[in-house]
Amino acid sequence: MESFDYDLIVIGAGSGGTRAARISAGYGAKTAVVEVDRPGGTCVLRGCVPKKLLIYGSEFSKNVEDAIGYSWEVGDIKPNWFDLIAKKNKELDRLHEIYKNLIINSGCDLHYGYGKLISKNKVLVTYNNKEKVISAKKIMIAVGGKSNFPNFAGNEFMINSDKALDLEKLPKSIIIYGSGYIAVEFAGIFSGFGVDTSLVFRSEYVLRGFDIDIRKRLTEQMKASGIRIFPNNSIECINEIGNKYLIKISNNETLESDLVMGATGRSPNTKDLGLEAIGLKLGKNGEILVNNYNQSNVSSIYAIGDVTNKINLTPVAIAEGHAFADREFGGIDRFISYEDVPCAVFSQPPVSIVGISKNSALEKGIKVTEYISEFNPLKNTITGKVEKTLMKLIVDQNNKVIGAHMLGEHAPEIIQGIAIAIKAGATKDNFDETIGIHPTAAEEFVTMK
Structure with missing residues (x-):
């Protein structure tokens, strides 16, 4: 009988991967976690949490307007972006330490480095130009997703949401390309901090897939708040002119901005994981295809979260990770429901x-x-x-x-x-x-x- 270093290797220390690892370890499974960056993942370090903190900060401009309406005498105030980012990063450092300690204190081994599958049971971990191979009976892939930009001339000038969360200073103007949740959330953030904000998108209203009346009203309210709206448009090219960018959109209008942000969607982060080489099947968008057990066509390999492109929400990934651990190591045949997920x-x-x-x-x-x-x-x-x-x-x-x-x-x-x-x-x-x-x-x- 073949022996392995571990019962379970989890590639990715985000919310879902961490939950799967520590619950599995709690059931007695010898577990390893491989993480290329810092434990915490997209939601904690580059998504939900830092973005929500900036949303809170941006809303105070509207609160001041309301305060004036309620007869408060308000003096001259302005945001200190540099200080806010420092405070935000301090909080992320705290959360990172919590995630790291959750992994270690649950009895898991934490391996820093880039994890790549070299067989159905082996992972090559590369860190600081050094390599090692670890093996497990089961491997869980929980590496999340990444920003996905359309292909046009000058798209390299766009920043993604990761970079938008760590700008050294606020631009005077920004154009955001997209109409999904990332685009509209960052439009609110930048507008709230006094940045001249424009939103360019291909549909008639923001948030494709949502209730049509909600979409219409939100688009109208964003416009009323001072955000410039350019619906039914796509960006054709971006040119850098000095410290500015010239953005040509499909209605033949040319816009000028200090910064351009791309928020046109995300895709599963499956590139360079060695999946195709071991015969693992991917979907048309690069997602790992899994069954109800979160199991791929390679029986020893499982996947949860955004990398499967089911419902790309942190609580869903956490629920998937917990249910996986219950089934595989806890003797509990439990599955999550994907219906009525808020x-x-x-x-x-x-x-x-x-x-x-x-x-x-x-x-x-x-x-x-x-x-x-x-x-x-x-x-x-x-x-x-x-x-x-x-x-x-x-x-x-x-x-x-x-x-x-x-x-x-x-x-x-x-x-x-x-x-x-x-x-x-x-x-x-x-x-x-x-x-x-x-x-x-x-x-x-x-x-x-």
Whole structure:
């Protein structure tokens, strides 16, 4: 019988990989983690957490406007970007140490270096020009995704979200190419910090795939906030002229900006892992194809998270990693559900959804009733601000609530609670019978008629 160094090798110390490794180790599996950078992964170090911190910082400009509307006398204030980035990085260092200690204290061996598969059970780890080979009965790939830019002249002048999180100073102007969650979130960040912000994208409205009314309202509200919107456009080329960039877009207009950011999507980070050489099958976008056990066509190799391109959300990767450990080493035959997974876009204002939209339901042949509430929140009445909240419930023929959508302040916090109700199979009657908390925006979900 062939012997191995480990029961499990996890390549990638992000949220999903770390969970898989430490729970497996807790079940007694001899486990190794291979990480090319720092434990923590995209979400903790280059995504959700640092981005949310900058969103918090950028929102204070709007809070000041609201304060003036509520008769606060506000003096001259301005952001200190350099200081904020330093504080953000200090927090990321703290979180990195937590992740590193979670791995080590759970009994895993942590190998720093680039991990590449050289057989179905062996990983070549390269670090500082030194190589070593480690082996395991099972190998988990949890290396996440990476930014994906379209191919056009001058695309090398675009920065990605990783670099946008660590700019040494704020530009006076920025053009962001894209309409997905990364694009709209960073548009809100830069605009909130006083940067002249433009958004160029190929569709008519931002957030393709979301509820159409949510998309329309958010696009309108971003425009009203001062963000310049260039829908139905693509970037054809970028030229560097001195300290500026000239960006030609498909309507033949040429825009000028200090900085250009690409946010046109992400792709699975499967290049140079040695996967094809060992016969592992990939999908059309480079994702690792897995079954319900997160197992690839090579029986000893598994994958979780963004590298599988299923639902690219950190909580999903964590759930996949935990379920994998339960099944493979804990004797618990447990699987996660990919239905009714809530998500949020931390735009300004934010969007959050769970379940299905009316259009998606109709495309699937499901007859539904759509309940809608749109209103200007009480908070805005004194300030004169007009930024309407939009809320929807989607109800099927059996009176079951199968979707909830919200655009407005605190949407992610509110939808998280609604997601529990939908997951539990709540009906519209259950919502109607629930007494609302007044005065709140959330009470609209139990008063819609």
